[in-house]
Amino acid sequence: MARFQDKVVFVTGAGRGFGAVLAGAFAKEGAHIVVHYNSSAAGAEETAAGIRRLGRRTLLVKGNIASLADVRAMTEKAFAEFGHVDVLVNNVGDMAIDQRSWREMDEKVVTHTLEVDIKGTMFMIHEVGQKMMARPGGAIVNIGSQVIIAGSPRAPQYAAAKYGVIGLTKSYAQAFAPNVRVNTLGAAFMETEALKNRHDWKTGRREEVLRRTPLARIAQPEDMVGPTLFLAGDESGFVTGQFLLCNGGLAMVGA
Numbered sequence: 001m002a003r004f005q006d007k008v009v010f011v012t013g014a015g016r017g018f019g020a021v022l023a024g025a026f027a028k029e030g031a032h033i034v035v036h037y038n039s040s041a042a043g044a045e046e047t048a049a050g051i052r053r054l055g056r057r058t059l060l061v062k063g064n065i066a067s068l069a070d071v072r073a074m075t076e077k078a079f080a081e082f083g084h085v086d087v088l089v090n091n092v093g094d095m096a097i098d099q100r101s102w103r104e105m106d107e108k109v110v111t112h113t114l115e116v117d118i119k120g121t122m123f124m125i126h127e128v129g130q131k132m133m134a135r136p137g138g139a140i141v142n143i144g145s146q147v148i149i150a151g152s153p154r155a156p157q158y159a160a161a162k163y164g165v166i167g168l169t170k171s172y173a174q175a176f177a178p179n180v181r182v183n184t185l186g187a188a189f190m191e192t193e194a195l196k197n198r199h200d201w202k203t204g205r206r207e208e209v210l211r212r213t214p215l216a217r218i219a220q221p222e223d224m225v226g227p228t229l230f231l232a233g234d235e236s237g238f239v240t241g242q243f244l245l246c247n248g249g250l251a252m253v254g255a
Contacts, residue, residue: 002030003233008082009033010128012065013092015040017192018143020047021221022089022228024054029229032057034078034085036092038064057082065092065120068127075127084135087232088128090121090142093162096155100199110157117161118168125172129180138180141231142169143224144243146186149251154200166243173241181240183231188219188247214249 009026013019015037023033024047033051035058037044044060051058059081063070078085094116096109125140132138145162152159165184173182189209195201210218227246230236245253 002028003229004087005030007031007086008078008084009087009089009232010036010078010085011089011091012036012124013038013040014047015043017194018187018190018221018224019089019091022091022225023047024050025225025229026087026232027051027054027056027058030056031087032082034058034082035060036065036074037062038092065124066115068123071120071123071127075131078128079131085128085132086135086138088124088132088138088140089228089232090124090140092120093117093143093145095145095158095194097194097198099155102153102156113155113157114161114164117158118164121165122168125168125182129172129176129182133176133179136179137234138176139232139236140172140176140180140182141228142182142184143228144169144184144186146188146245146247146251148186148243149245149253169243170241177240181236183236183239183241184243185224185227185231186243186245186247187224188213188250190219190221190224192221209250212250213247217248219246219248 004026009031011019011023014023014035023035027033035044035048048058048060061074061077063074094113096113129140142165144165147159148162169182169184
């Protein structure tokens with residue numbers, strides 16, 4: 001039997017990039033998928049079509065995760081359709097992609113990053129997670145970043161926001177125990193279209209990161225699938241409130 005056979009997995013930002021890859025990976029492991037999107041309607045439809053071809057059920061939900069009303073509406077829709085959610089993957093995040101340097105102080109950009117990455121993640125954990133508590137064995141995986149180890153001279157608010165996710169992870173891991181585990185994946189630079197189009201990535205940052213990575217390659221979205229499924233699955237059943245770093249050795253944290 002597949003690892004997530006007939007479980008319900010809610011993936012935010014599944015209309016493109018890593019979210020779409022994750023949604024497909026969970027479906028291949030037998031899960032039914034709640035596909036969330038905000039602006040990527042066409043991509044979400046494509047993701048859903050791929051899930052259906054695998055013989056899995058899917059539900060599309062649209063909304064801004066930084067809006068509590070939207071999150072509550074999406075949560076109600078998901079639970080009305082499936083009756084429960086077994087896994088929530090908080091994939092949506094804002095890394096201020098157009099910002100080139102810390103010198104660019106734009107209050108709107110800072111506010112948006114913090115609202116999406118902290119407030120939006122908190123709303124999703126809170127609203128979906130509290131309903132997940134009705135059944136044992138639930139798991140929430142927040143897609144974080146190794147930026148909390150390395151910092152971000154490009155966009156400091158992004159590093160601050162991802163640090164905030166660690167606080168949410170530890171807090172809700174205690175609040176939702178023992179029925180729902182909450183963990184964060186410290187993902188490496190993943191060569192999604194968003195990263196490839198970033199100014200610093202096209203002007204030397206990629207080469208710098210590659211030089212400093214012991215495994216000598218830049219991660220593809222597929223490289224982060226295994227660790228995410230691990231944190232969502234039974235193999236990590238005694239792991240909660242933790243940060244799992246997966247970055248090819250770019251940064252190494254001592255015990």
